[in-house]
Amino acid sequence: MAPDQQAAAPAAAPSTGPAPALAPALATEGLTVRFGGHVAVDAVTAAFYPGTLTVIVGPNGAGKTTYFNLVSGQLAASAGRVFVNGRDVSRLGAARRTRLGIGRAFQLTNLFPHLSVLENVRLAVQSRAGIGMHMLSLCSSHREVIARAEHYLERVAMAAKRDAWVGTLSHGDQRKLEVAILLALEPDILMFDEPTAGMSVDEVPVVLDLIHQVKAARNRTVLLVEHKMDVVRALADRIVVLHNGALVADGKPAEVMRSTIVQEAYLGATEPA
Ligand SMILES: Nc1ncnc2c1ncn2[C@@H]1O[C@H](COP(=O)(O)OP(=O)(O)OP(=O)(O)O)[C@@H](O)[C@H]1O
Numbered sequence: 130m131a132p133d134q135q136a137a138a139p140a141a142a143p144s145t146g147p148a149p150a151l152a153p154a155l156a157t158e159g160l161t162v163r164f165g166g167h168v169a170v171d172a173v174t175a176a177f178y179p180g181t182l183t184v185i186v187g188p189n190g191a192g193k194t195t196y197f198n199l200v201s202g203q204l205a206a207s208a209g210r211v212f213v214n215g216r217d218v219s220r221l222g223a224a225r226r227t228r229l230g231i232g233r234a235f236q237l238t239n240l241f242p243h244l245s246v247l248e249n250v251r252l253a254v255q256s257r258a259g260i261g262m263h264m265l266s267l268c269s270s271h272r273e274v275i276a277r278a279e280h281y282l283e284r285v286a287m288a289a290k291r292d293a294w295v296g297t298l299s300h301g302d303q304r305k306l307e308v309a310i311l312l313a314l315e316p317d318i319l320m321f322d323e324p325t326a327g328m329s330v331d332e333v334p335v336v337l338d339l340i341h342q343v344k345a346a347r348n349r350t351v352l353l354v355e356h357k358m359d360v361v362r363a364l365a366d367r368i369v370v371l372h373n374g375a376l377v378a379d380g381k382p383a384e385v386m387r388s389t390i391v392q393e394a395y396l397g398a399t400e401p402a
Pocket of ligand 1: 164169187188189190191192193194195197
């Protein structure tokens with residue numbers, strides 16, 4: 130694994146959008162990735178602050194998921210830097226970034242299909258508590274760990290399915306479980322990539338309500354990639370627009386929604402008339 134890079138964040142943190150007095154929990158500076166000749170994320174400089182939920186929007190192929198991959202460390206950048214709480218994590222892998230506070234719901238790839246719903250969340254609770262698989266610790270804290278896992282399942286309205294095998298769950302339930310696991314890891318920075326995609330109409334409010342609650346805990350920094358404009362309007366404190374990999378608008382929802390570039394590049398293309 131690449132050695133830690135201890136360089137401090139630039140004196141003036143990359144700053145876009147509203148500028149709260151707080152230090153950014155997450156910042157990217159000139160973040161870029163090229164696939165052959167195609168620049169999928171193009172020199173994105175942005176800072177994200179505790180207590181703010183930022184929705185990243187943009188047309189299909191704009192680079193939203195790729196930007197998330199660069200931030201969480203799933204993908205190596207061609208250029209640019211990523212900072213978590215002022216620390217340069219650009220050369221750290223995804224696991225190290227997770228330990229430093231970046232939490233991401235991973236399109237179901239983090240689930241263990243042959244374990245029960247409860248077991249999946251229990252592993253996340255144990256991981257957060259640093260309990261690992263040591264048998265003595267496991268026994269002594271078993272009840273507490275289970276209680277916490279049950280708490281997170283209740284938050285996503287899945288307590289009744291605690292004993293179901295994950296592989297047998299509906300897509301919507303798997304995505305809710307993913308959110309429960311993310312919450313159980315208690316990250317400072319939460320990244321959701323279209324969390325309600327593929328969910329049935331009655332499942333969507335559970336997840337949106339949960340994101341509302343996370344946002345209400347003012348110390349969390351939340352990034353959300355979302356296509357549905359009603360969701361964007363309901364949740365966003367700030368909107369960042371990516372287009373052809375570049376950041377083209379950033380600000381308060383009302384301002385960004387009104388901007389010509391958003392009307393032309395995004396809303397006009399995706400909103401029903
Ligand atoms: N591993 C890869 N190799 C080559 N090209 C890639 C790779 N990953 C992404 N791309 C390209 O980068 C661009 C951005 O893709 P990305 O999935 O980030 O867009 P997006 O904004 O998340 O789109 P959507 O809203 O459809 O999910 C696209 O042109 C995509 O084809």
